[in-house]
Amino acid sequence: xxxxxxxxxxxxxxxxxxxxxxxxxxxxxxxxxxxxxxxxxxxxxxxxxxxxxxxxxxxxxxxxxxxxxxxxxxxxxxxxxxxxxxxxxxxxxxxxxxxxxxxxxxxxxxxxxxxxxxxxxxxxxxxxxxxxxxxxxx
Amino acid sequence: xxxxxxxxxxxxxxxxxxxxxxxxxxxxxxxxxxxxxxxxxxxxxxxxxxxxxxxxxxxxxxxxxxxxxxxxxxxxxxxxxxxxxxxxxxxxxxxxxxxxxxxxxxxxxxxxxxxxxxxxxxxxxxxxxxxxxxxxxxxxxxxxxxxxxxxxxxxxxxxxxxxxxxxxxxxxxxxxxxxxxxxxxxxxxxxxxxxxxxxxxxxxxxxxxxxxxxxxxxxxxxxxxxxxxxxxxxxxxxxxxxxxxxxxxxxxxxxxxxxxxxxxxxxxxxxxxxxxxxxxxxxxxxxxxxxxxxxxxxxxxxxxxxxxxxxxxxxxxxxxxxxxxxxxxxxxxxxxxxxxxxxxxxxxxxxxxxxxxxxxxxxxxxxxxxxxxxxxxxxxxxxxxxxxxxxxxxxxxxxxxxxxxxxxxxxxxxxxxxxxx
Numbered sequence: 001x002x003x004x005x006x007x008x009x010x011x012x013x014x015x016x017x018x019x020x021x022x023x024x025x026x027x028x029x030x031x032x033x034x035x036x037x038x039x040x041x042x043x044x045x046x047x048x049x050x051x052x053x054x055x056x057x058x059x060x061x062x063x064x065x066x067x068x069x070x071x072x073x074x075x076x077x078x079x080x081x082x083x084x085x086x087x088x089x090x091x092x093x094x095x096x097x098x099x100x101x102x103x104x105x106x107x108x109x110x111x112x113x114x115x116x117x118x119x120x121x122x123x124x125x126x127x128x129x130x131x132x133x134x135x136x137x138x
Numbered sequence: 139x140x141x142x143x144x145x146x147x148x149x150x151x152x153x154x155x156x157x158x159x160x161x162x163x164x165x166x167x168x169x170x171x172x173x174x175x176x177x178x179x180x181x182x183x184x185x186x187x188x189x190x191x192x193x194x195x196x197x198x199x200x201x202x203x204x205x206x207x208x209x210x211x212x213x214x215x216x217x218x219x220x221x222x223x224x225x226x227x228x229x230x231x232x233x234x235x236x237x238x239x240x241x242x243x244x245x246x247x248x249x250x251x252x253x254x255x256x257x258x259x260x261x262x263x264x265x266x267x268x269x270x271x272x273x274x275x276x277x278x279x280x281x282x283x284x285x286x287x288x289x290x291x292x293x294x295x296x297x298x299x300x301x302x303x304x305x306x307x308x309x310x311x312x313x314x315x316x317x318x319x320x321x322x323x324x325x326x327x328x329x330x331x332x333x334x335x336x337x338x339x340x341x342x343x344x345x346x347x348x349x350x351x352x353x354x355x356x357x358x359x360x361x362x363x364x365x366x367x368x369x370x371x372x373x374x375x376x377x378x379x380x381x382x383x384x385x386x387x388x389x390x391x392x393x394x395x396x397x398x399x400x401x402x403x404x405x406x407x408x409x410x411x412x413x414x415x416x417x418x419x420x421x422x423x424x425x426x427x428x429x430x431x432x433x434x435x436x437x438x439x440x441x442x443x444x445x446x447x448x449x450x451x452x453x454x455x456x457x458x459x460x461x462x463x464x465x466x467x468x469x470x471x472x473x474x475x476x477x478x479x480x481x482x483x484x485x486x487x488x489x490x491x492x493x494x495x496x497x498x499x500x501x502x503x504x505x506x507x508x509x510x511x512x513x514x515x516x517x518x519x520x521x522x523x524x525x526x527x528x529x530x531x532x533x534x535x536x537x538x539x540x541x542x543x544x545x546x547x548x549x550x551x552x553x554x555x556x557x558x559x
Binding site: 023024027028031055056057076077078079080116 | 495496502503507514558
């Protein structure tokens with residue numbers, strides 16, 4: 001069984017994070033990834049694309065290109081923007097089937113779930129749910 | 139009467155504030171968070187608990203766990219005595235006239251809901267007005283809105299000035315013969331503003347209105363004297379005065395409590411129950427305490443108040459004022475940091491936003507350094523929106539915080555701002 005692009009991206013991400021031996025550096029890496037997110041036009045920052053359940057504002061929309069789902073998202077907070085970049089690296093520009101088949105095990109592997117999920121207000125889970133929801137509707 | 143702080147009793151000769159010693163009462167302060175010593179600055183949300191209060195729970199459940207009031211056996215007797223003992227301690231803590239004016243609730247929120255549902259439902263009608271302030275916590279907004287939607291009275295809002303102080307001229311102008319009640323907090327949870335409740339009570343009474351004071355953020359930090367304030371209702375919570383969660387207090391004037399109907403039915407609150415001849419109710423406070431209360435929590439609250447008084451609530455407030463001054467001065471030197479709430483009379487709350495750094499990022503990152511602050515809307519969305527923000531960072535101080543912790547907090551804050559920008 002060949003490893004999917006999404007899964008490969010996930011494994012690369014885990015390797016990238018393992019370079020850092022402390023969480024402040026990991027957070028810095030996440031924040032820096034967020035700073036490199038592509039522009040998200042202001043016209044898209046509307047209620048329709050807003051993800052509820054975050055302490056910061058998060059907007060996400062998707063487009064289809066052939067059988068691929070392209071996600072675009074942004075946030076007014078730095079860590080959430082970085083988490084968006086993490087999620088897009090794994091899940092954007094993939095087929096719906098590939099998204100559905102890719103479990104976000106990096107959360108547990110990196111211990112991110114412990115750092116981030118006790119309070120769901122960081123929006124990571126809400127963003128993941130949105131991505132899976134789009135993939136399941138296809 | 140411009141002075142907004144309740145005069146305290148003449149200071150007794152007291153030992154200097156020994157923060158190192160009193161910290162030893164709090165086991166949680168010895169723990170580490172993410173490998174760093176915990177610096178707990180979220181005291182306006184909940185205060186930590188001294189060992190003396192924690193011990194109440196194991197003692198109660200090991201020795202005298204029993205339902206209170208009607209039992210004839212020894213355990214019930216001991217539990218009742220300890221439970222009612224707290225009522226007397228709270229009476230003294232608030233300088234209420236009579237212990238029967240102390241009603242135990244689940245917290246300040248339930249105390250306000252009790253007034254709304256019992257007094258409000260009986261006494262308010264279309265055309266009547268309830269004044270609340272822009273500074274209110276949602277718990278002193280939403281209960282009024284729920285009842286207003288049902289029976290149709292009007293809620294009017296006392297505005298705030300740019301520094302977070304209440305606009306007293308606007309308050310005077312809003313008061314009228316239609317005003318039936320003023321509901322205001324003693325200290326703002328979001329900004330720390332101390333409101334001139336004594337003056338506000340006098341003005342309300344001149345117009346024949348009552349005043350309900352949400353004292354959740356005042357009781358841990360300053361001497362509260364409900365008679366001096368002339369409060370009609372006063373509420374506070376156990377878990378913000380070094381006590382447990384799940385217990386709070388409503389104080390009410392005797393004539394009001396006498397005339398108010400019960401709001402929840404059940405055991406404990408009745409005199410006689412009959413299917414034919416009608417049910418009659420117990421006198422206050424029991425009329426308002428249906429069902430088995432949080433017995434251990436109430437007893438523990440009494441112990442917490444003893445702890446507070448052993449340190450001295452005025453001394454605690456003064457210490458927190460010094461911590462606030464140090465934090466305010468240092469925060470003011472941080473580029474792009476704006477403090478919300480700079481009223482002349484302030485409790486130990488530092489609420490701020492930082493340009494180019496979202497409060498959520500600051501909260502998450504500073505936690506990595508062991509510092510617990512609160513970020514978000516602090517259950518005061520109308521107030522934050524008034525200041526043009528959705529969220530702030532809030533550091534709030536308690537008796538056990540130190541200058542060193544303030545300095546570490548500022549250092550951590552500078553570091554995380556640097557990471558985000």
